[in-house]
Amino acid sequence: MKNFANAFLLKNKSFSKKSFSKKIFLSVFVLFLLTASFLLVSCGASQDDTSNLTNERGKVQESSLNEAPSDSADSSADAEKKKDLQIEDAVPEGFVKAYVSEVIDGDTIVIALNGREEKVRLIGVDTPESTIRHEPYGKEASNYTKSKLLGRTIYLEKDVSERDKYGRLLRYVWLEVPQNNSESEIRNKMFNAILLLGGYAQTATFPPDVKYTDYFVKFQREAQKNRKGFWGNAVLQNSSMRETSYIGNMRSKKFHRPDCIWAKKISPSNRVNFKSRNEALSSGYVPCKVCRP
Known part of the structure; x- marks a missing residue:
């Protein structure tokens, strides 16, 4: 057991x-x-996640590729617009862009420049007075300048002098920037010349600012011939101007054209008349540098 x-x-x-x-x-x-x-199970999930991640990355890349051309095109368009604006605003060397805020008379204006105002006296021309003294055709010249310049953008060109004895800037006034210095461009775009051609001003040359003097003298003669502006005004066509070819100043020993601004300032007691240029030269007189007789 x-x-x-x-x-x-x-x-x-x-x-x-x-x-x-x-x-x-x-x-x-x-x-x-x-x-x-x-x-x-983990491997399967990991593969699914990896697959999903790959798919998502692919979608993002595809979306980026699809959007890239549009963004690039927009950027290119913006760049072109900026370039066009820069070209439009660009001012060639020797010119200054300004805005006319006031017209004082036919040959003097006020401009806005660099945040301040400046008086500008047009070089080489002289219009009849319309402010302190009222001369024939002065109001017409002043109104003409207002109609053409007031409230518009202009382009200023300097010659040699910066300012006159009154502190005014001395400048040629262009309505548009000239392509070159040809007579055609000066006739159509420079306001100084336009005043002369229209008979609203006469030449008033003060060395050393003589860059366009030859053109200005030519334009004045053209206006006289065509009786433009005040050249067609009976007040200015007095007999002494018609009969006298040249006027001399006995004190300065200079002779002038009858329409010269300086000839009009010669007092009767200091005045001598010449019928020809040769007569003035043979008498020992020298040509005026303003009217260039």
Whole structure:
């Protein structure tokens, strides 16, 4: 009996060991399956995420490529507009852009320049007075200058002198920037010349500002011939001007054309008349540098 019991116990111990080993094996196997399943699911998710990320990147790149030409085109268009504006605003060397804020008389204006106002006296021309003294055709000349210049942009050109004795800027006034210094450009775009051609002014040359003097003398003669402006006014066509070819100043020993601004200022007691240029020269007189007789 005792032997039987011992045999039974040994058998049970052997069975228990086998059962325990089996349980451990099953546990390890289940753990392996769970681990493998987790790894498979993780890899699948990772692949899906990677695929989705790749797709998203592709979409972003495609969107960027699609939008790039438009952005580039807009930038190019903006650059062209800026370039056009720069070209339009560009002023050639030797010219200054200004705005006419006031017209004082036919040959004097006020401009806005660099945040301040400046008086400008037109070079080489002289219009009849219309402010302190009222001379024939002075009002007409002043009104003409107002109609052409007031409130508009002009371009100023300097000759040699900066200012006159009254502190006014001395300038040629251009309605447009000239392409060149041809007579055609001067006739059509320079307001100093336009005043002469219209008979609103006469030449008044003061060296050293003589850049366009030859043209100005020519334009004045043309206006006289065509009886433009005050040259057609009976008040100015007095008999002494018609009969006298040249007028001399006995004190300065200079002779002038009858229509010269300086000839009109010679007092009767200091005045001498010449019928020809040769007569004036042979009498020891020299030509006026303003009217150039």
